[in-house]
Amino acid sequence: MDKWQVYVEIDQLLKQGFTKRNIAKKLKISRTTLYRYLEKSPKEMVDWMESTKSRAKKLDKYEELILRWLREHPDMWGNKLKLTLELLHKKQPQGEM
Secondary structure, three states: OOHHHHHHHHHHHHHOOOOHHHHHHHHOOOHHHHHHHHHOOHHHHHHHHHHHHOOOOOOHHHHHHHHHHHHHOOOOOHHHHHHHHHHHHHHOOOOOO
16 A cells, blocks of 8 residues: 555545554554654645655665676576675775766
């Protein structure tokens, strides 16, 4: 279930009289998450969801390098790829790569 579906489901369950505790249990989310969703208006929820899509990831700067390695070495698995990145990072001065 995506974030918007959870948000709508919370609203519907509240209108049906479910307690917040039971809603969290039913949707398999923490009560903290439930309260975060409740604090947001629909517009705030949409804005927040959009902001999470465009957030930079740690490996974004290595995307082309990783894709090239995977094309050249299709048998390379996650752990080997991780070790190769770590070794390369140790060889590079900080701020480069």
